[in-house]
Amino acid sequence: MQKRELEVAHSPDADDIFMYYAIKLGWVSSDMINFKNVALDIETLNKEALKNSFDITAISFALYPKIKDEYALLKTAVSFGEGYGPKLIKKRDKKLKRNFKVALSGENTTNALLFKVAYPDARVIYKNFLDIERAVLDGEVDAGVLIHESILNFDKELAVERELWDIWLELAKEELPLPLGGMALRRSIPLNLAIESEEILTKAVKVARENFKVLSKMLLERGVFRVDEETLKIYLDLYANDNSISLNEKQISAIDKLFEIGYNAGYYSEKIECEDYFIPHRYKELRKS
Numbered sequence: 001m002q003k004r005e006l007e008v009a010h011s012p013d014a015d016d017i018f019m020y021y022a023i024k025l026g027w028v029s030s031d032m033i034n035f036k037n038v039a040l041d042i043e044t045l046n047k048e049a050l051k052n053s054f055d056i057t058a059i060s061f062a063l064y065p066k067i068k069d070e071y072a073l074l075k076t077a078v079s080f081g082e083g084y085g086p087k088l089i090k091k092r093d094k095k096l097k098r099n100f101k102v103a104l105s106g107e108n109t110t111n112a113l114l115f116k117v118a119y120p121d122a123r124v125i126y127k128n129f130l131d132i133e134r135a136v137l138d139g140e141v142d143a144g145v146l147i148h149e150s151i152l153n154f155d156k157e158l159a160v161e162r163e164l165w166d167i168w169l170e171l172a173k174e175e176l177p178l179p180l181g182g183m184a185l186r187r188s189i190p191l192n193l194a195i196e197s198e199e200i201l202t203k204a205v206k207v208a209r210e211n212f213k214v215l216s217k218m219l220l221e222r223g224v225f226r227v228d229e230e231t232l233k234i235y236l237d238l239y240a241n242d243n244s245i246s247l248n249e250k251q252i253s254a255i256d257k258l259f260e261i262g263y264n265a266g267y268y269s270e271k272i273e274c275e276d277y278f279i280p281h282r283y284k285e286l287r288k289s
Contacts, residue, residue, distance in 0.1 A: 004193055005034045008201075009054040010077075012039040013148045014225050014232055015240035016058055016181075019077045021219060022204040027211075030200045032193060041128055042147075042181065043106025050108075055186050056197060061179040061255055062110040064277075065268040071184035072194065073277045075247040076202040079239040080254065081178035086111040086164040087151050089136060090143040096161060103136070103144040105129035110180050110258065111145050111164055117265045118167045133158070149227050149235050171261050176254035180239070185279065194279050205245045212236070 008023075010016040016039075022028045023035050040048070046063045048054060052070045064073055090096060101123045104112045116124065127135060132144035133154050143161060146154060168178045183201065185194055208215055216232060219225060225232055243251070255274045263271040 003030075003032060003034045005036055006055040006189070006193070006197060008035050008037045009045055009048065009057040010037060010039060011042045011045060011058055011148075011181075013042075014227060014235050015079055015148075015244075016077070017219065017224055018208055018215065018236055018240045019205045019244060020201075021215060022207040022211075023200065025215075025218075027207050028200060028204045030196055032196050033200065035200070043109060043126065043128075046106055046108040049184060052186065055189060056201070057184055058181055059184050060106070060109040061182050061258055062113040062262060062267075063108040064182070064184065064255075064274070065259055065262065065270070065272050066108070067184060068272060068277055070187055072187055072279050073274050074183040074185055074198050074201065075278060076198060076245060077183045077205050078179075078244050078247055078251065079181040080243065080251060081165055081168075081180060081238070082243075084151070084163075084165055084238060085168065085178045085180065086145050086147045087160050088115070088143055088145050088162045088164065089133070089154060089158045090161045091136065091157055092159045094142060096142055099123055100142040101125065103127045103132045103141045105132065105145065105147050109147070110178070111147060113258075113262055113265075113267055114164055114167050114171065115145055117171060117261065118162075149231065152227075152231055152234060172254070172257045174257075176257055177243075177251055179251070179255045179258050182255075191280070195281055198279050198281075202246055205240075208240070209242055209245065 010020050020037060045058050046060055049057050049059050049067050099121045103125055106126055129147050133150060135141045136144045137155055165178055185197055220229055252274060259272055262268045
């Protein structure tokens with residue numbers, strides 16, 4: 001049987017690379033699919049998902065209701081915050097006015113949705129997340145929301161104005177993990193290949209976690225990360241941990257709560273629940289029966 005080639009788009013951030021690389025290294029493979037990967041920043045991935053560009057793609061969870069008709073939601077390679085997450089930062093001596101100017105990492109990110117609900121009068125501009133800290137330091141903006149590795153190490157001239165985790169708790173009105181990033185798969189892919197794709201990606205994340213020390217060392221030696229060994233371990237424990245392997249019920253409830261918040265704020269045209277958009281793995285069992 002000739003293998004089908006599917007392109008997997010993910011971010012160049014440490015958690016996404018870590019969760020995918022077991023496939024890249026050949027530790028996990030499929031008899032049905034050859035996976036080809038491309039790395040782009042998360043907002044570029046979100047924009048490309050709106051154009052239906054990639055077979056499988058990393059997305060911000062907040063984007064999903066806008067692409068639900070073209071993409072199924074995968075249950076693996078997920079990143080959540082649990083007591084932590086993006087940070088709204090400013091210069092230490094800065095007092096923010098009601099309509100302060102802020103840099104966000106992208107219009108369709110989860111942090112942008114939560115921020116705009118909490119600060120409806122702020123003047124928002126969008127920048128690559130790597131440029132946000134400098135924009136605040138240079139006075140281009142009054143504040144910025146840091147994501148990814150930048151939440152761990154930022155300039156001492158900056159201070160945290162507010163944790164987006166706290167905004168999330170206030171809006172959710174219950175303690176649920178903060179949904180940040182997930183994966184989506186194009187609906188036009190045949191169902192048997194869709195199921196195989198999710199199973200292989202899930203296995204890749206599981207194998208990565210089981211071989212954490214070996215894989216981390218290999219990737220550090222290859223220079224694919226922007227951080228040092230100590231920061232990498234902290235970051236992966238936050239965003240590519242055992243809860244990243246497959247969605248649990250609490251995480252599913254959290255995604256639904258995010259969609260509800262977005263719908264109530266007018267961010268989405270309809271309210272959805274993610275359970276209706278997962279790949280139906282029962283099809284595989286039915287074929288065997």
